[in-house]
Structure formats: C-alpha cells, structure tokens
Amino acid sequence: MFNIEHFIIVSIAGAFGALSRYQLGLFIMNRYPTPRIPIAIILINVLGSFLLGLLASYHEHNPDFLSQTVYIGLAIGFLGSFTTFSTFSVEAIQLWEQKAYRKMIAYLIITILMSIFGFLFGYFVA
DSSP states (O other), X not given: OOOHHHHHHHHHHHHXXXXXXXXXXXXXXXXXXXXXXXHHHHHHHHHXXXXXXXXXXXXXXXTTTSOHHHHHIIIIIXXXXXXXXXXXXXXXXXXXXXXXXXXXXXXXXXXXXXXXXXXXXXXXXX
16 A cells, blocks of 8 residues: 655655765775775675664564654665665676676675675674
8 A cells, every 4th residue: 555654755765775875885996996896785785784684673673663664764765775786786797798707606695695694693683
C-alpha cells in the first residue's frame, strides 16, 4: 500500500545516502588513486552492510526505539542508496573487459564475502 510519508522519507534519505557514497568514494579514490581492485566500492559496500546489520538488529530487539518510517528511511533510503550493487557490477565487468580475470574474481569474492560478514558483524554487535 502506498504511504506518502514513507515515499518522502525514502526519497530524502536516499538522496543523502547517494551523496554520502559519492563523497566517500571521492575521498577513498584520492587516498588510493591507483588500487589494484576497486577498493572504494568494496569499502563503501562493507561499511553500508555493517551499518545495515547494526540497524536491523537494533530495530529487531528494540522496535520502539525508531518508528517504522524512520527505520524505512534509514534502511531502504539512506543505506540502500549508500551501498551500490550497480557500480559493483560495472567495475567487475570493466575488469573482465581488461582481461584482468584474477582481479575480477578477487573483487567479486572480497566484496560479496566482506559485505555479508560486515552485515553479520553489525547484526551481532548491536
């Protein structure tokens, strides 16, 4: 069912999440201008997964701490746009096109496993 309040909060939080990803990505790329694999997206996705794990666990165990609207705004809006599967996919294909197959496989494995472990770590820390 359409909820205008959820629509607005997801839109606003999503904009902030995307801008945060962009700024953090620039910061990381300036610090590590020629990484062997796309480290900025790895770090952003792992951080976002960790934060989502924290948020999900805390919300599950303390459901009255955040309203459902705020939770949706943070989880779907901010963290959904902060993390990025599409850029992860593009960078994997770019490595494939460069025939950097080992780097691509390392990138895929590192990103997927670290993101899952990041979520689990956040979930169990909260």
